[in-house]
Amino acid sequence: MSDVVTLERRGETALIRIDNPPVNALERAVRDGLRVAVAQVRDDPDIRAVVVYAAGRTFVAGADIAEFETPDFETDGFREVLDQIEALDRPVIAAIHGTALGGGLELAMACHYRVAVPTARVGLPEVTLGLLPGAAGTQRLPRLAGAEKALDMMLTGRAISAREAVQAGIVDELLEDELVPGALAFAEQVAQRNDPLPRTSPRAVDPATVPDQLFQRAREQLVKRPTGNPGPSRIIQCVEAAVQLPFEQGVELEARLFQECRESRESAALRHRFFAEREARKIPGLPRDLELRPVKRVGVVGAGTMGGGIAMNFLSAGLPVVIVEAEQAALDRGIGLVRKNYEASAAKGRMSASQVDACMALLHGTLDYADLADCDLVIEAVFENMQIKETVCQRLGEVCKPGAIIASNTSTLDVNRLARATGRPNDVLGMHFFSPANVMRLLEVVRGGDTAPEVLATVMQLAGAIGKVPVVSGVCYGFIGNRMLESYLRETEFLLLEGATPSQVDRAIQSLGLPMGPCRMIDLAGVDVAAKVVIEHRATGGLPDDPAYRAVVQALMEQGRHGQKTGAGYYRYEDRKPLEDAEVLELCGQLARRFGIEHRRSISDEEIIERCLYPLINEGARILEEGIAYRPGDIDTVWINGYGFPDYLGGPMFWADTVGVQEVCQRLADYADLRGNDHGYWDRSALLERMAAQGLAFSDWPFS
Numbered sequence: 001m002s003d004v005v006t007l008e009r010r011g012e013t014a015l016i017r018i019d020n021p022p023v024n025a026l027e028r029a030v031r032d033g034l035r036v037a038v039a040q041v042r043d044d045p046d047i048r049a050v051v052v053y054a055a056g057r058t059f060v061a062g063a064d065i066a067e068f069e070t071p072d073f074e075t076d077g078f079r080e081v082l083d084q085i086e087a088l089d090r091p092v093i094a095a096i097h098g099t100a101l102g103g104g105l106e107l108a109m110a111c112h113y114r115v116a117v118p119t120a121r122v123g124l125p126e127v128t129l130g131l132l133p134g135a136a137g138t139q140r141l142p143r144l145a146g147a148e149k150a151l152d153m154m155l156t157g158r159a160i161s162a163r164e165a166v167q168a169g170i171v172d173e174l175l176e177d178e179l180v181p182g183a184l185a186f187a188e189q190v191a192q193r194n195d196p197l198p199r200t201s202p203r204a205v206d207p208a209t210v211p212d213q214l215f216q217r218a219r220e221q222l223v224k225r226p227t228g229n230p231g232p233s234r235i236i237q238c239v240e241a242a243v244q245l246p247f248e249q250g251v252e253l254e255a256r257l258f259q260e261c262r263e264s265r266e267s268a269a270l271r272h273r274f275f276a277e278r279e280a281r282k283i284p285g286l287p288r289d290l291e292l293r294p295v296k297r298v299g300v301v302g303a304g305t306m307g308g309g310i311a312m313n314f315l316s317a318g319l320p321v322v323i324v325e326a327e328q329a330a331l332d333r334g335i336g337l338v339r340k341n342y343e344a345s346a347a348k349g350r351m352s353a354s355q356v357d358a359c360m361a362l363l364h365g366t367l368d369y370a371d372l373a374d375c376d377l378v379i380e381a382v383f384e385n386m387q388i389k390e391t392v393c394q395r396l397g398e399v400c401k402p403g404a405i406i407a408s409n410t411s412t413l414d415v416n417r418l419a420r421a422t423g424r425p426n427d428v429l430g431m432h433f434f435s436p437a438n439v440m441r442l443l444e445v446v447r448g449g450d451t452a453p454e455v456l457a458t459v460m461q462l463a464g465a466i467g468k469v470p471v472v473s474g475v476c477y478g479f480i481g482n483r484m485l486e487s488y489l490r491e492t493e494f495l496l497l498e499g500a501t502p503s504q505v506d507r508a509i510q511s512l513g514l515p516m517g518p519c520r521m522i523d524l525a526g527v528d529v530a531a532k533v534v535i536e537h538r539a540t541g542g543l544p545d546d547p548a549y550r551a552v553v554q555a556l557m558e559q560g561r562h563g564q565k566t567g568a569g570y571y572r573y574e575d576r577k578p579l580e581d582a583e584v585l586e587l588c589g590q591l592a593r594r595f596g597i598e599h600r601r602s603i604s605d606e607e608i609i610e611r612c613l614y615p616l617i618n619e620g621a622r623i624l625e626e627g628i629a630y631r632p633g634d635i636d637t638v639w640i641n642g643y644g645f646p647d648y649l650g651g652p653m654f655w656a657d658t659v660g661v662q663e664v665c666q667r668l669a670d671y672a673d674l675r676g677n678d679h680g681y682w683d684r685s686a687l688l689e690r691m692a693a694q695g696l697a698f699s700d701w702p703f704s
């Protein structure tokens with residue numbers, strides 16, 4: 001018998017137990033173990049019923065995704081085991097607790113009955129990896145739950161509760177009892193009843209239960225909102241086949257389409273994203289058994305745009321928050337906005353009125369810093385100004401209790417300097433939330449020179465607990481994301497000075513799949529906000545001595561064109577619709593003449609994409625070279641979760657591999673020749689040059 005799958009007799013029932021921690025993933029050993037166990041049942045006529053369950057905290061929570069990366073991976077072997085389970089001539093009952101996801105639910109659906117504890121959840125999330133269920137899931141789920149429900153579950157990847165699964169016909173019974181005794185009792189009952197075995201595969205989906213035009217409407221949705229994900233269109237095809245074709249033919253189609261998905265670049269990118277997010281939580285060199293600092297109460301300083309949103313993350317997770325402001329009016333406004341946001345969620349049915357009240361009851365507003373004395377973590381989110389922040393940090397160093405963690409939400413300022421201001425730099429790091437802070441998943445965790453390891457580890461863990469995707473960054477201007485963004489915006493503006501229009505730049509970038517080009521993005525975030533960052537950066541000596549550097553955004557601000565909020569920025573807006581504005585083109589022309597920049601008649605989309613994105617990749621390589629980011633995947637995680645880089649392109653570094661690092665490097669050199677390189681804009685990072693010379697890809701990281 002295998003280590004991970006065991007068979008045990010309880011009277012006339014066989015218990016097949018899967019024990020493959022942490023989540024009982026369907027690795028080869030589990031599949032092989034199941035095959036052996038099924039054969040044992042087949043050969044033992046004394047067994048009258050079989051219960052399949054899993055040890056630990058969950059049923060089988062999915063496939064071993066790493067196996068998908070092996071070139072000859074296929075699902076035939078697992079599907080065969082499932083067919084053997086279904087073909088057994090004695091009732092087989094899947095007993096579900098925790099989650100039955102992906103292959104786990106496919107296994108359960110091959111059993112004759114499914115019982116679950118009330119807290120269990122089931123789902124087929126393959127689409128999130130650009131895949132479809134590949135072990136007959138697309139064929140069995142519609143036969144159990146109907147085409148509409150199956151389609152919805154597979155297209156969204158959403159896991160449903162055990163109760164919903166009972167209503168949908170996926171689960172037969174909720175267990176009031178403990179899992180194994182409950183399942184055993186159920187097994188004995190069905191064995192005694194001796195009913196014909198309810199196998200799923202021979203069933204047909206009753207066409208009368210399929211809503212009119214279900215598949216056509218689903219396809220239209222995809223055309224209306226293309227996702228770049230290869231899964232959805234093929235899932236629709238498979239479910240349609242489940243309605244129209246015999247099981248075997250549906251399974252054949254599914255197997256073929258599964259492989260198409262798996263071999264696609266987009267699915268590889270989505271899988272990369274999955275692994276990268278998981279990897280980003282790991283901090284090299286940190287001992288595993290570090291004792292974390294308890295965080296039970298959180299303080300936030302500043303109740304502005306960011307402070308309120310930051311507070312909401314903790315309130316929603318049930319942690320009390322003290323929010324400190326400088327002025328009563330700002331405090332009232334900030335707290336009012338938090339309530340308004342929660343009420344908007346309640347209006348959309350995402351939370352109940354009593355949950356809104358419960359969150360608000362956890363929030364305490366004050367003008368007195370002394371009220372922070374009990375907090376285990378305090379995050380400052382006051383104005384982006386070194387002097388103000390230094391004063392605030394000094395104050396925090398005094399009022400916070402020993403052992404409390406002090407964090408700054410600064411976007412650009414030197415975290416080490418702020419850490420020194422507190423007088424206790426070991427307790428300090430950056431927590432760079434993105435706006436809106438209660439919505440955006442990314443959190444850049446900025447590791448200062450003196451940040452204590454357990455402080456870093458505590459915040460990484462806390463980030464996960466409040467639903468964020470944390471990525472560690474070292475200290476530098478703009479950290480990982482905004483630092484790379486700078487080169488992207490630099491080239492955007494030079495392209496405008498050379499004669500490209502905002503809509504042309506945006507269209508070219510959006511053609512790649514980014515939801516918004518750079519001009520629309522700044523108009524939305526605020527031209528004034530963006531221009532002030534440039535001005536501040538120049539004042540601190542961080543910019544090249546080039547008067548043309550991001551001159552457009554500054555000129556727009558001077559003209560009061562602050563973006564969408566003022567009805568004009570890079571575009572003019574009519575009913576929030578961006579329209580090309582001749583005044584902006586004229587302004588760009590004037591600036592170009594002033595700086596002696598040649599106006600060109602035609603600039604290709606290809607040039608726009610290369611000039612905006614290749615320097616960004618180059619900066620990413622520099623960030624790796626300097627040790628600011630630990631791995632290319634961390635950079636991709638930042639860009640997908642913080643800047644809307646399409647997940648099916650895998651992030652900028654993964655995309656660079658797709659284009660080819662040598663090609664990126666060569667084009668940077670070409671642009672240096674073509675556009676001139678007085679200010680070093682086209683200097684290639686040593687790492688990128690080395691990679692190009694040695695034929696390395698970012699996926700080969702770490703290089704020896």
Ligand SMILES: NC(=O)c1ccc[n+]([C@@H]2O[C@H](COP(=O)([O-])OP(=O)(O)OC[C@H]3O[C@@H](n4cnc5c(N)ncnc54)[C@H](O)[C@@H]3O)[C@@H](O)[C@H]2O)c1
Pocket residue numbers: 301302303304305306307324325326327330381382383384385388392409410411412432433434435
């Ligand atoms: N807005 C964004 O998109 C964004 C994104 C990421 C990070 N950040 C960073 O977050 C921080 C806050 O930005 P914001 O957009 O929320 O600014 P904001 O101007 O909306 O809010 C700042 C708040 O801090 C309060 N404040 C100022 N001095 C104070 C003091 N001494 N004590 C207590 N409260 C004080 C102000 O009254 C104001 O309400 C900045 O460091 C900014 O760089 C902003």
